[in-house]
Structures are given as structure tokens and as C-alpha cells.
Amino acid sequence: MTQTQNGQRFPDMKVRLRDVEFKTPVLVASGTFGYGAEARNYCDIEQLGGIVTKSVSWKPRVGNHPHRIVETAGGMLNSIGLANVGVHTFVKEKLPYLAQFDTKIIANIAASSMEEYRDVLEHIEAHSVENLAGYEINISCPNVKDGGLSFGTSVERTEELTALLRQSTDRLLIIKLTPNVTSVAPFAEAAERAGADAISLINTLVGMSIDIRAREPRLSTVTGGLSGPAVKPVALAKVYEARKACSIPIIGIGGIVTAEDAIEFLIVGATMVQVGTANFVYPDAGVRIAEGMERFLHSEGIANVGELIHSLRVRAELRALGW
Amino acid sequence: MTQTQNGQRFPDMKVRLRDVEFKTPVLVASGTFGYGAEARNYCDIEQLGGIVTKSVSWKPRVGNHPHRIVETAGGMLNSIGLANVGVHTFVKEKLPYLAQFDTKIIANIAASSMEEYRDVLEHIEAHSVENLAGYEINISCPNVKDGGLSFGTSVERTEELTALLRQSTDRLLIIKLTPNVTSVAPFAEAAERAGADAISLINTLVGMSIDIRAREPRLSTVTGGLSGPAVKPVALAKVYEARKACSIPIIGIGGIVTAEDAIEFLIVGATMVQVGTANFVYPDAGVRIAEGMERFLHSEGIANVGELIHSLRVRAELRALGW
Amino acid sequence: MSRSDMDTSRLSIVTRRRELAPGLVTLRFRHPKVARETMAGQFVNVLPKAGFLDPMLRRPFSVYWTEGDEAEIIVQAHGRGTSILAATQEGDLLDVLGPLGRPWKYDSGDFETAVLLIGGVGVASMPLLTRALELEEKPIQTIYGARSKSLFALEGLRNLHLATDDGSEGYHGSNVSLLRTYLEEGRLLSPKLFVCGPTGMMRAAQTLAAEFGIPCEISLETEMACGIGICQGCPVVTDEKTFLATGKRFRLVCMEGPSFSAEEIIL
Amino acid sequence: MSRSDMDTSRLSIVTRRRELAPGLVTLRFRHPKVARETMAGQFVNVLPKAGFLDPMLRRPFSVYWTEGDEAEIIVQAHGRGTSILAATQEGDLLDVLGPLGRPWKYDSGDFETAVLLIGGVGVASMPLLTRALELEEKPIQTIYGARSKSLFALEGLRNLHLATDDGSEGYHGSNVSLLRTYLEEGRLLSPKLFVCGPTGMMRAAQTLAAEFGIPCEISLETEMACGIGICQGCPVVTDEKTFLATGKRFRLVCMEGPSFSAEEIIL
Ligand SMILES: Cc1cc2nc3c(=O)[nH]c(=O)nc-3n(C[C@H](O)[C@H](O)[C@H](O)COP(=O)(O)OP(=O)(O)OC[C@H]3O[C@@H](n4cnc5c(N)ncnc54)[C@H](O)[C@@H]3O)c2cc1C
Ligand SMILES: Cc1cc2nc3c(=O)[nH]c(=O)nc-3n(C[C@H](O)[C@H](O)[C@H](O)COP(=O)(O)OP(=O)(O)OC[C@H]3O[C@@H](n4cnc5c(N)ncnc54)[C@H](O)[C@@H]3O)c2cc1C
Ligand SMILES: Cc1cc2nc3c(=O)[nH]c(=O)nc-3n(C[C@H](O)[C@H](O)[C@H](O)COP(=O)(O)O)c2cc1C
Ligand SMILES: Cc1cc2nc3c(=O)[nH]c(=O)nc-3n(C[C@H](O)[C@H](O)[C@H](O)COP(=O)(O)O)c2cc1C
Ligand code: FES
Numbered sequence A, B: 001m002t003q004t005q006n007g008q009r010f011p012d013m014k015v016r017l018r019d020v021e022f023k024t025p026v027l028v029a030s031g032t033f034g035y036g037a038e039a040r041n042y043c044d045i046e047q048l049g050g051i052v053t054k055s056v057s058w059k060p061r062v063g064n065h066p067h068r069i070v071e072t073a074g075g076m077l078n079s080i081g082l083a084n085v086g087v088h089t090f091v092k093e094k095l096p097y098l099a100q101f102d103t104k105i106i107a108n109i110a111a112s113s114m115e116e117y118r119d120v121l122e123h124i125e126a127h128s129v130e131n132l133a134g135y136e137i138n139i140s141c142p143n144v145k146d147g148g149l150s151f152g153t154s155v156e157r158t159e160e161l162t163a164l165l166r167q168s169t170d171r172l173l174i175i176k177l178t179p180n181v182t183s184v185a186p187f188a189e190a191a192e193r194a195g196a197d198a199i200s201l202i203n204t205l206v207g208m209s210i211d212i213r214a215r216e217p218r219l220s221t222v223t224g225g226l227s228g229p230a231v232k233p234v235a236l237a238k239v240y241e242a243r244k245a246c247s248i249p250i251i252g253i254g255g256i257v258t259a260e261d262a263i264e265f266l267i268v269g270a271t272m273v274q275v276g277t278a279n280f281v282y283p284d285a286g287v288r289i290a291e292g293m294e295r296f297l298h299s300e301g302i303a304n305v306g307e308l309i310h311s312l313r314v315r316a317e318l319r320a321l322g323w
Numbered sequence C, D: 001m002s003r004s005d006m007d008t009s010r011l012s013i014v015t016r017r018r019e020l021a022p023g024l025v026t027l028r029f030r031h032p033k034v035a036r037e038t039m040a041g042q043f044v045n046v047l048p049k050a051g052f053l054d055p056m057l058r059r060p061f062s063v064y065w066t067e068g069d070e071a072e073i074i075v076q077a078h079g080r081g082t083s084i085l086a087a088t089q090e091g092d093l094l095d096v097l098g099p100l101g102r103p104w105k106y107d108s109g110d111f112e113t114a115v116l117l118i119g120g121v122g123v124a125s126m127p128l129l130t131r132a133l134e135l136e137e138k139p140i141q142t143i144y145g146a147r148s149k150s151l152f153a154l155e156g157l158r159n160l161h162l163a164t165d166d167g168s169e170g171y172h173g174s175n176v177s178l179l180r181t182y183l184e185e186g187r188l189l190s191p192k193l194f195v196c197g198p199t200g201m202m203r204a205a206q207t208l209a210a211e212f213g214i215p216c217e218i219s220l221e222t223e224m225a226c227g228i229g230i231c232q233g234c235p236v237v238t239d240e241k242t243f244l245a246t247g248k249r250f251r252l253v254c255m256e257g258p259s260f261s262a263e264e265i266i267l
């Protein structure tokens, strides 16, 4: 598929966030690709736009009790509970391992206090590797009581936290927003005001499933996070709302399985996308999707993937109505 | 399936909202069953717990331009735009027609102002028929700019509106809540405080879909309402949250296709359920689901469907954690 | 209405499957109600895979033929639902709702010659229409266009004038321009057009009919969720005159269609 | 790591389908990697219907047999995914990921007699285990319980002692109580238990092994989203001793299992 024209990849799949260039607009989402080692046998990692690592906190977290996952119509519920190795093992083992790959790494951070967020970020910053592009701040995990959702549902705290973390790094600072709010616009605005380089959305929707014979919740934590194709329409609407509210780049997430799905997000206004649940079914989804996007650009005669971004045509009378 | 024991249906499928008894806990949802005439050839209407009619407003509404529907993973988006005959035709033609059926009718009302809600309700009240059990107030339509969602996302206006309408009827007053809010609990509390007899949830989730070749929204209104099995996990979580917040009965709605789906809602705390999108695929879904619930009660040796309601077992340590 | 009057038996067994061209198949199934009650132009709403949610919605198909207790549809594999249906095997069960919609108005007194203008899989409702017109003893001319020779489904049609985009059969070009020449040469005696095909072609036919001032009926394909009038998802926009006359801005294709008089709708 | 070292070829054609009992089928497919690399106890993760979302997730299956470039699984139709798979026909394509997980520890020096304790479809990994034990020249006793006579899949097993719930074959009762009598009568020379079956049965075996102080390995079935360690969805709880020793509260069944030493996990 990929042809070279004077060394140039054609069509050109490269995108930038601020001064950072990514090979393709397709990242793998936090918590759905481990730390690279697990999936490498099934996915050519260097063909990915980049890897967003599993949320890391200051101390290791063992995660929630079984059951942690339930399949639902067109999606799944999870309640992993931010199981992670903790930032010290992360910088000792995971980050150096990820450094070997010629692709960008974005470290996703989850915490329960401003200080913890800052400490984790600064600890990674102090042990950073060359291909570490920046940080994604998870203020939207619905599955642990202290998973930062208290930040994710408060505009003020979102702004404070973003401003605080901005002081600690010049790398990309990406705020990951939750869809579980009445309106995502004020959060997008807050992140932009406080100096975030980009926002990413959506994290999972709060959901639930019942074992009707046992009359018990199927997840040990009662509720969990819904992801997968089922949530794609909601994710697109949230990205659309955020796009109108802020002017920093958006990373679209939610239910992306095919190249067509990813292209929908770009057209609505996302500069990049993340692929999550699809990795569980197709560990090389992130690569396949980028290849499919390239084929689409070819067939439509589009030279640069950037031309798709925010290219949605909305009829004038509707824009007048404020849509 | 249905055996009679001293004239009693066994298992007993009857449920009550306040002083109103329904044959089964299964209603058909507003906007998904017309006014009865359309589906009667495919569904034995008198076997339904009841019919919630298409939202009616003071003036007729022609509805939105095509395209109005898009199929999505495990669900669909719609942007019908409250197309309805208007309250005058409703009481002249639709209500008298519905009066012939031996089942309960709940009139769903949508409006753009307090006064319009009240006028529509009082007009119906003035022309009511014997089997009219009450009203469902749609403050949650995402598909028209003035569809009442401004009420549905404000706790204060929800309470005001409920209190106002309470003065105009002694029939059942049911407030239909939107899932598109950060927390549904305060709305459930507000409805209860203001004297609602029950709440129903969920209405549709705001969603979107893109035609990537035309680079246009697939729906004429850009965004629409997501329904169907895809949203069931979200609906269950919202009902669960509402159940903890108020003590009036809840009518569970969202993605119900099978008897097992309906039973999940009852176990979480719903007294009744509504079936929507499923009617489009199986026009007799409401009847089939009730029959399936009856079989389930039989096989589990449960004499009365009421025993299922709010029977969820949550492990003590989790309740301690506030789940 | 008692249970017995109701159409509750929807499951029907596939008795014959024929592959006319790659991805173009006919499915014949036992369904006494559809077989005996369907009139030319009505359709059925078929569930691609009962009990499964991908896809979730039914798919509408014109009734292609009926005989005794059996009815037939012709399926063009296109998206998720139709590709599953096209792979249906003889002996499989189909969940079929119908007959739905209104028939073609072939008994209106306003024409002598019935001109069936067909594009691609728009042929689906034409064999039954042909049968009905012959009962009315109306002369028929059939102008049928397809991308290529292999894609014609000619059974049950009469007085064929074929056109192909690639010239592999008959007139090399569009069926509409072929029709135009016939009209200009006045070869069709007080005709009425019965049109079904791609939207572009139907628009062209609409214009042509207006230009020559001849009656024209068009069968539409819109997305449908229910097919029985309860979802309001299948509107077609009415033209200004009709709107002012009837007060109706939209018509529901599943209930008031699928075929409409060309001058009352905007495509 | 270069593309070529990677396992990208997942599609494999079904070469043989056998129906052992209603809803119990074996599927043989061409998959050189799985066929040549799988060790007894490992599993594959199979997509019920590629390209469709109902169901969306893969389903894990122990590898039942391997020969040349072909591997076989045995599928018990149970829910949505397994019923679709059970209906797979010869010539169909399967999307298969594997081999996954760790093999049975059949070469550990801590036993003389290998006792295979099987419940129902738990038989899946036992033929390969039997083949491996024979290469190690270990004596084998197989205690196999099923609901009824017709549900046994006996190929590739040795020295069978059958038990049925309905008494239609062999010992009338549970395989665990049959094993208990053998142990009490001391008929098994320094045994090690290899256990796979319903959770209840595995718990009973766990208790029995502790009571008689014999080594016991149990193969678990948990929900799995990925099967390759990236979703963290398949944990099993470790017992206190193991927790204190290793600091691990959970083990991932797909990566560290599916088989575990009975004393280190809580079922
Ligand atoms: C009254 C009527 C009669 C029809 N008769 C035939 C026939 O005889 N033979 C035949 O092959 N096809 C016929 N069609 C079209 C057929 O129903 C569509 O091809 C089918 O709905 C598209 O589904 P899909 O699974 O192929 O595509 P998908 O991409 O899976 O469809 C996705 C969604 O878009 C809708 N959709 C997409 N294209 C169309 C379309 N052209 N028309 C209506 N809905 C669409 C589908 O209903 C579905 O909700 C008819 C349509 C209508 C409305
Ligand atoms: C390591 C391993 C090996 C297995 N080997 C075999 C085998 O050789 N033969 C065989 O017939 N079955 C085997 N199973 C069980 C088989 O994978 C389940 O029957 C299947 O996952 C259930 O899917 P379903 O479509 O039948 O049920 P569904 O009801 O569609 O499953 C719904 C969800 O629950 C999960 N689930 C339900 N039951 C189980 C279960 N028992 N184990 C794991 N997940 C479950 C499914 O993964 C799915 O996510 C194995 C499971 C594991 C973990
Ligand atoms: C099993 C699982 C684990 C996840 N863990 C994390 C996490 O640790 N941190 C985070 O920010 N998001 C996490 N997510 C959310 C995803 O990154 C993504 O935002 C969400 O799943 C929606 O995308 P998808 O529909 O493509 O999966 C997780 C999702 C799943 C399914
Ligand atoms: C096509 C369509 C039209 C609807 N119209 C209305 C309406 O007029 N008033 C209303 O309160 N809800 C309306 N709804 C929402 C449903 O009543 C229901 O709350 C929602 O669809 C979720 O249930 P479901 O998943 O079972 O469809 C509509 C839903 C659909 C799909
Ligand atoms: S398809 Fe539902 S109203 Fe026409």
C-alpha cells in the first residue's frame, strides 16, 4: 500500500501535536495494550502512531477482584481498577523497554490527589526516555473510588490540576476527559485555559450488568466502564461538542474498530485517535486501521490525512440554529 | 404458559403504580409504538401492561427532515423530532381509539415551556378516557432544540415543572429523565419532592454518525438519540443510581429486547419497564417479553413478579464503600 | 382483535436459493400470508439473523414473485444485512414481516401504455407489476438498465429494451436517455412511467416525466427501522404544491409508499 | 522485531467437523503455528464470526489435538459465541490466535502416577496431556465424569475410569468421590492430580488433594477479553501464603495459567 514519492510516504499519514510528529494518527489507548511487551508478538509496534501506556499511579495497584469484564451488546464493561506496577517499576522496567521502539510513548497517569498526579509526572520526567512524547492525564476512571473522577467531573479542579502539571513538564500534556458529564465543553475550555496541549476523549461510560439468577452485579464493583463500538456514537457527539468549545487538538477515542470509524472522528474534528477495546480482538488493530485509512486516502485522492481533520460539512441553516 | 389458580394468574405478573394496577410490568415506550393502530396487526395490544403514546405537544409537529435514523452497533440513532399530531387531534382521534383496548394508556407530553406542558396536560385531562392511567412528562428529548431538555438538565426547573403539573392532575404523573447528565440522583430527588408518582429512565443518549465520503452527519440534525441494546448497561447504571436517591417507583427503559433484559431492570430496582427500539424489530416484543418473564418466574419458582423488584444482592463490603 | 386474526407467524423456511450473479441472489420462502396477499409493489421486512444484534434492524425487500404459498425476494449483497441474507441457504429460517406498504397504482385510468423504467436491483417489484398489468390487459414496454450484461434479472418481464453502462448488451448508455429517444420519437402511446432504481436515475425520470407531461410513479428506497409506521424514520419530502394542498410536509415511505406520484415528492 | 517473526496469519480453514453429541463438536483447522508449537494445556482464542460484533470478543478453547499442520478444538455450544462456532462448517475460515498460556506441568519430578480428573468438556486439554505423559513414560489413570454416557469424548485417553451422574455408564456418582475411594484404598502410587472441569468439581478436588497431601494442578476457565495479557480481565485470587510469599494478590489466567497449582489459588 505504502508507496514512496521522493522518500515521502504517500498519502502522507503524519500528524503533529504541537512540535511532536507522529507516524500515523492512530495510537493505542491506555489500558488496552499493556506496556508493549505483551502484544509485540501480534502487532508491529513501530507501525503504530504511538502507545499510550496503562495508567500508572505512585504506588502499585493490584486492581479489583474478579469479575472484571462482561461482554455486552456491541461492547464490554470493565472494572480493572487501574491495576498497575506503580511509577517506580514503570520507570525502572517498562519505560526503558518501550524506549527500544521507534514510535512515540505517551505515559498515562492516574492518581487520587493533585500532589500524587504531580509526583508521578515529575518522577517519570526525571527518568524520561528519548521517545517519551508526553503525558495523558486520566481524570476520568469510573472504576475506582479514588481514580480521579472527582477531578473529571469538576471544571475547577480540572483547570487547577492542568495548570499545576503544566508547570512540571514541557512535554505534551493531554487531559483525558470523561463522557459522564452533562456537557463536556466547559472541561475542554478549562483544559485549554490551563495550558493543556490537547484533550483526549472519551473514557468509558458508567454501565452495569446483572446476573439475574444470582441476582448479583456481574462486576465485583457493581458498576464498570462501557467501551467498544456500542459507545462510538456517543464518543463522536462528545468530540463534536468539544471541537466547538476549544481550539487545541483533540484525540478521539471510543469504539474504533475500522479505518472508517477512525475517519469519522477525524472529520468531526479529532487530530488523532486512540484504539482501545479493538486491540483485545485484533492485537494489530492500530496498524490495520492506519493501513485502511491510507487506502481510503488513496481511493479518494487525498494526499494528506490532515485534510480530513475537522472537514465536516454542516448545512448552514443548522449552524445558524447553533448545531 | 399462563395457568389459572382460583382465577389467579400464576405466576402473578400484576404490578401497581400507586393505586393503578397493570396486567404486566411491560409497557411499550413513547415514540416506538405509534398510537396503537399501526402495530395492532402484529401485536395483541391487550396483552401489554400498557402503552405510552408518542410525545404530544400543543401544536402538531411535522418532525425533522430526512435522514432521521441510522443503525449503529447494537443500537440506532434517531432524530424524529417529536413528529406528532398535536394535542387536539390526539384527544379527538387517538385517545378515543386507544380507549377500546383493555389496557392502560399513559400519555407522554413534550413541550417547550411550563405553560405548554400544563396546557397540553389539562387539555388531555379534560378529554380523558377511562383507561387513561396518567402522564409521562418528556423533559429529555435530545432531538429538538426546544424539546424540553432545558428542563431535563436543570434540577430546579424539573422540580418546578413537576410541582406545577401535579396541581393539574390526580392521575399518575411520571417524569421521564435523561441520561445525559453527570448525575441523575438530584433529578430523581427533585421529582419525588415535587410530588411525582414515579420516574422513568432512560431517554436516549446524545450520539452522532458520519457519512465519511460525503463528510456530512448522517442525521439531518447532526446529532440524534442513541437507543437499543447498546445503551442497556448505561440505563441499568442510571436506574441503580436513581433507586438509591429516591423511594418512588422507577420505570426502567433502555435496550430491553428479551425477558432477561427486563428482569435485570426489575432486580436493580425498577417496578416496571418500557420496551422501545425492540418494537421496530419485533412488533409484539412487549408481549413476548412478558411471557418470557412469566416462564422465568415459573422455572425459578417465584409466585409474584414483585419479588424480583429491587432484589439485587450487593456484597456488604461494597455497600460500606458506598456503592 | 383476537389473537387469531393477527399476523404472528413470521418464521418461514427458505425453499429455493438461486445465484443470478455474484452477490445477486433470489430467495424463495414459504409464507402463505405474503404469498397470497401481496400486490405488485408491496414489500416485506426481513430480519438478517434472528436473535443476533449485528445487524439489529430488519431490511426491506420488494416482493419479487409469488406462487401458491411461496414468495420470493431478490437480494443484492451490499452492506452487513444484505450480505448475511445473500448467504442464506435452502432450509434456513427467515423472519419475514409483511406484506407492507401500498401497491403500484397500475389500475389508474390515466394511461394506455405502461412503461417500466428499471435501474439495477430496482427490478425487484417489476415481475409482479408485469403480471398485474397483463391481467388489466395493458400494453407494457420495459426499459431496463444495468451496469453490465451479467446483472440483468429478466424473468417475468415483457417487451424488453435493455441498456448497459458498459455496452455489453443492448443500448450503450443510460436507460433514461433511451426512454427520452422513444418519447421524442413518439413511439409510446399515452404512457405512464413506473420507475425504480438508483436515486439519480429516478430524479432524471422525474424531470423527463415533467418535461413530457406524462404520469409517473416512483418507488423509493429509504432507511427503515420498522416498516409498519411506528418509528417515523422513513419520511420523504413532499413538493410545495402537495404541501399546500395536503398540509403534509412529509410522507412515510413504509405506509404511504414505497411508490409515489413523481410530482408530489422531492428526491 | 521484524514483521516476519510476528504471528500475523490468524485465518485458518476448517478441514473437519465432527458432532460427538448434540451441541458438542470438534473443529479441525489448518494452523501450522498452533499445530506445531502448542504444548498440552495451552489454548487458542477464537473469533466466533470475523467482522461481526455479536458477539464481539474471542472465545478461548483448549487445544484438543494436533497433527502435522492441523489443530483441533472441542466446542460445547453454550452461549452466543460457542453456538455460532459449533455451527461452523468444513471449509469455513476461523480467526485463531495462539497458542496461548502455559502448558500443564507434567514433567515436574514430584509424582509417579498422573491422575487425570476430568469433568465434562474439561476433557479438552487431556488428550494432548496424555500424549505428553506417555512420552515421559509416566503411568496414567484417567477418572472422567459426565452427566450422561453420550457426553464422553474418549479419544486419546488412557486407563479410563468413567463416572456418570445418571449412572448410564460406569460409576454412578461424581468422579471426585470415585477418586476418593481410590485414594482411600491406596490404589494410586504417589499420584499427582491434573484437574479440569466445572468449578464445583475443581473445588472438591482442591480439598481432596489438600486432605491427602498430594500435588494437584487445576486448569481454570475465566472470562477473557484478550487472552494475551493486555486487558487484565482474567485474574484469579491467590491464597494468603502465596500472596505473602510473592506479593501477588492475583494471577492472570491467560498468561500465568490457565493451570495453577491447587494450593496457590482460591476458587
Ligand atoms: C421499500 C424498499 C424495497 C427494497 N427492495 C429491495 C430489493 O428488492 N432488493 C434489494 O437488494 N434491496 C432492496 N432494498 C434495499 C435494501 O433494503 C437495502 O439494500 C438494505 O436496507 C441495506 O441494508 P444493508 O444491510 O445492505 O446495508 P447496511 O450498510 O448494513 O445498511 C445500514 C443501514 O442503512 C440502511 N440502508 C442502507 N442502504 C439502504 C437502501 N438502499 N435502502 C434502504 N435502507 C438502506 C439499512 O436499512 C440499515 O439501517 C429495498 C429498500 C426499500 C426501502
Ligand atoms: C482457558 C480456557 C479454555 C477453554 N476451553 C474450552 C474448550 O476446550 N471447550 C469449550 O467448549 N469451552 C472452553 N472454554 C470455555 C469457553 O471459552 C466458554 O464456554 C465461552 O467463553 C463462553 O462463551 P459463550 O459464547 O458460550 O457464552 P456467552 O454467554 O456468549 O459468554 C458471554 C461472556 O461470558 C464469558 N464466559 C461465559 N462462560 C465462560 C466460561 N465458562 N469460561 C470463560 N468465559 C466464559 C465469555 O467469554 C463471554 O465474554 C474455555 C475457557 C477458557 C478460559
Ligand atoms: C479493559 C480496559 C482498561 C482500561 N484502562 C484504562 C486506564 O488504565 N486508563 C485510562 O485512561 N483508560 C483506560 N481505559 C479506557 C480506554 O483507554 C478508552 O478510553 C475506552 O475504552 C474507550 O475506547 P474503546 O471503545 O476503543 O475501548 C480502559 C478500557 C478498557 C476496556
Ligand atoms: C424512533 C424513536 C422515537 C422516540 N420518540 C420518543 C418520544 O416521542 N418521546 C419520548 O419520551 N421518548 C421517545 N423515544 C425514546 C424511547 O421512548 C426510549 O426512552 C429510548 O428509545 C430507550 O429505550 P430503547 O432502548 O428500548 O429504545 C424514542 C425513541 C426512538 C428510538
Ligand atoms: S419505517 Fe418506521 S415508520 Fe416507516
Ligand code: FES
Pocket: D223, D224, D225, D226, D227, D228, D229, D230, D231, D232, D233, D234, D252, D253, D254, D255
Ligand atoms: S484475558 Fe486479557 S489479560 Fe487475560
